Amino acid sequence: MPGVSCLSPFVELDRVSLTYGGGTMALDGTSLSVRQGEFVAVVGPSGCGKSSLMKLVTGLVPPTRGNIIVAGHEVAGPLKIVGMAFQNPTLLPWRSTLDNIMLPLEIVEPHRKRLRRERAHYEDLAKKLLATVGLAGFEQKSPWQLSGGMQQRASLCRALIHEPKLLMLDEPFGALDAFTREELWAVLQQVWLERKFTVILVTHDLREAAFLADTVHVMSNRPGHIVSSHSIDLPRPRTLETTFQKDFVDIVHVLRDEISKVRAAGALLTPKATTHA
């Protein structure tokens, strides 16, 4: 990548604050840096401004104060090198699964221009991607014919089809049952190991964060900022076995302690916050 050395971070937030129109402060002095190809998880109590972080990094919302730099450029508007997936798979019910996956190609340049001429080539790419997440043979199915887990796999494919440099995930597995969720951790890890894009995962599932991430950042209560950061040095690929090993369990315990502390601090602040309102 021209203009980006390996040493400078791929994503950098420098004391970023975000206050919404109504006066609610979502983030206060958040600093965060992510290396190229790093898998980062942000955990925190509910309502700590994790989703606001997503909107800031992707340029959907401008920060009230502070700077955000992605890929060597200050973020000034919606970024085009990003893929996003949410808890709600938001697939379009009138399109087949394959056509849903190909939606970003109809919008992002240079694919947009080429799509009509090289449709077969792109369809091939999409089918391969579907196969890597275990959805081979489901290309022509409509989204409502897929289970929740399958829809989320398809949503992940849609976020990856245009080969984004940065993948933003906002509690993507939050609405799934425990078995499906753990299955999808492995799927996501595998795709990431193959392609090595940068990932920012926002979640409240500490095991999920510890399983997937290279670094886990803990956020405080609203207004959020990063309280602490933990490197997870477990070998890859991690498996479900990993989650029963002592190292893993210890990490999850440490994270849980921190979240409890953050929540307790939040509870002390709450009466004050209510008198404000």
Next chain:
Amino acid sequence: MRNRLLERILPWLVVAGLFLVWEIACVALEIPEFVLPRPSVVLRVLFESAGPIWFHASHTLFTTVVGFALAVVGGMLLGVFVGSSPLVYNGLYPVLIGFNSIPKVALVPVLVVWFGIGTVPAVLTAFLISFFPIAVNVATGLATLEPELEDVLRSLGAKRRDILLKVGLPRSLPYFFASLKVAITLAFVGSVISETIASNQGIGTLMVQASSSFRIPLVFAGLIVIAVMGIVMYTVFAAVERRMTGWATRKMDYATGG
């Protein structure tokens, strides 16, 4: 199988039963013909005066369809405009509600002053009464777009136009087609109202003339013709709706067909 057959013929049975009850009641209670004619008399008049009735009914059908076509185009455009941004939505909605609250009967004299007696006021009344549900439904379809989906598209660099064409419009199609069924029946109401007040052609005119000469069976024949035309057009648009937006109702035939 038996249930499906029953489903098919049930509407006909209901209509036949209704007419039968009506007939029996008229005979039993000795209701005079100029108050409430028996259905058998109405049907006889329907056949006897088929020529003039067809002349007027076809004209009503024509004005209704023209007014409705205008309403589809106008309602769609207005709906897209209103639904495209919350600002326009909030700004225009009260005005639209206010306009829709005006009884369209009250507008016909104004239209007559502007355009004279005849076809034009009828077309316009049909348009004015039927564009509102279309506009509101399209606007609702656009305004209820999931914010996450909009984020996904915007983060890909999608322009407003992209979002509208790729997601907004397809998503509002079920609302649009649902509104067509309502709008076409309203369009009949509009054109007939206008014809009753100020026209020399159309089923409304026929009914006014018939009632002023106490030919009540002919009035009822006119009512039945309007009802039949309404049902036929409704069925047409219900079929169009099923065909175009099967994904929204998740019909079995659509699922296996795709």
